[in-house]
Structure formats: C-alpha cells, structure tokens
Amino acid sequence: MQTIINMECTECKRRNYTTTKNKSKHSERRNAQKYCKHCRRHTSHKEVKA
Ligand SMILES: [Zn+2]
Numbered sequence: 001m002q003t004i005i006n007m008e009c010t011e012c013k014r015r016n017y018t019t020t021k022n023k024s025k026h027s028e029r030r031n032a033q034k035y036c037k038h039c040r041r042h043t044s045h046k047e048v049k050a
Contacts, residue, residue, distance in 0.1 A: 018050065
C-alpha cells in the first residue's frame with residue numbers, strides 16, 4: 001500500500017515535492033532539507049498528506 005506524501009516547506013508553507021512511501025514500513029515522520037524555489041534556498045520540508 002503506497003501512500004502519496006507531499007513535502008511542505010516549513011517556512012513558506014508551499015508544497016514543493018510529491019513522493020510516495022510505504023506507510024507500513026515507514027510510519028515515522030521525517031523532515032528533510034530540500035530546495036524551495038519560492039524561498040530560493042534550502043529549507044526544512046515536512047511530510048504532509050496529499
Ligand atoms: Zn519555502
């Protein structure tokens with residue numbers, strides 16, 4: 001069972017990335033440093049449900 005996950009910039013709250021993950025294997029929520037084109041720099045992104 002794959003779950004669609006959005007990666008949301010914690011600074012501007014925009015959703016920049018979409019990914020999928022297996023919820024049963026990866027239930028923990030993680031933050032990731034990703035490039036935000038709106039902030040124009042790397043920011044912390046959190047996982048949110050699509
Ligand atoms: Zn941003």
